Amino acid sequence: MFSTGQLYFAAFFVVVFVAAMIYVYRKDLKLHKKYYKGSYWILIAFLAFIAILFCIKYFVKE
Template sequence: MFTKGQLYFAAFFIVVFVAAMIYVYRKDLSLHKKYYKGSYWILIAFLAFIGVLFFIKYFVKE
């Protein structure tokens, strides 16, 4: 399916990508706290909306 070289590349890419994302996030942490205050409410609303869709799908199916 995949060669060893492809698997090594994928593993290396994932490790470097995650490390870069952690570095950039920590660098901008103060800006995130300042400009994205209260963004958790949007995440909660989005997850609740997805939950409602699954709830409706379950009861309409029957």
């Protein structure tokens, strides 16, 4: 399906991309803590909303 070179390139790309994202995030960590306080509550609310939608879909389906 994929050649050996393509698999090597994909693995190299993923490793470098993740390393760059970690570096950039660590560099901006102070700003994230200052400007994005309480953003976890929005994430929790969003995940709860998605869970409620799945529950409604499951119970209405029957």
